[in-house]
Amino acid sequence: MSLTLQQFNTLSQEKATSCLLTCCTSTSWAQEVANARPFTDIDALLTHSDEAWQQAQTTEANLLEAFDGHPQIGNVDSLKEKYRNTQDSAAHEQSGANDAEDDVIAALAQGNQDYLDKFGFIFIVFATGKSAQQMLDLLLARLPNDRATELVNAATEQNKITRLRLQKLLGAA
Known part of the structure; x- marks a missing residue:
């Protein structure tokens, strides 16, 4: 709408x-x-x-x-759908999406689950225009943080979204 x-x-x-x-x-x-x-x-x-x-x-x-309003991207099939199905993607996102390798997709799925297990909420990031590898790099960079830091990081990303x-x-x- x-x-x-x-x-x-x-x-x-x-x-x-x-x-x-x-x-x-x-x-x-x-x-x-x-x-x-x-x-x-x-x-x-x-x-x-x-x-x-x-x-x-x-x-x-x-x-x-x-x-909680965001779907969790937590399994390999949904990640492959997100990063490989370029039919519905904006043109500027397609190049990175086409390059998502199975190992990156699997690592992203595992990282998302690790993040949820550690912090109690899903990994929130402004994903527009980011490749699967960039998302994985951001997730891995934030995973060592403490919960208070991640609440702030996720809140900042939520506002961008x-x-x-x-x-x-x-x-x-």
């Missing part, structure tokens, strides 16, 4: 919150952004989204609620 900013501004509170939850599944974030309408432009919306996300990060429960999804929702991406 794509909306204009004008359409978004005039949605009911319930419908606006519902649309926002497709961008980030933190209820407190979505309600805060919906409450702040109307926005004068996309930049004002993104700025308020960033501020609302900063507020949402004050509790771990809000972070975990947002992280949310911003892109908001832009797509409003046809600005």
Whole structure:
């Protein structure tokens, strides 16, 4: 679904919150952004989204609620689908996706499971334009961190994802 900013501004509170939850599944974030309408432009919306996300990060429960909105990429078949099926990929993502080797895919699946086991939430990263190898490198670099550090890292990545999804929702991406 794509909306204009004008359409978004005039949605009911319930419908606006519902649309926002497709961008980030933190209820407190979505309600805060919906409450702040109307926005004068996309930049004002993104700025308020960033501020609302900063507020949402004050509790771990809000972070975990947002992280739970992402599917876990935890098995080899789903990873192969993600990185090899270029039919649905954007052109700029295709070159890296075509090069995903079975050993990288297997290592990424294992790394995702190791991450979940260690931290209690899935590996969150802004994946747009990244190859399977780049994703694996990022995952392995973050795996030695402590949980508090990873909550911050994942929250930062979540905000990047949310911003892109908001832009797509409003046809600005």
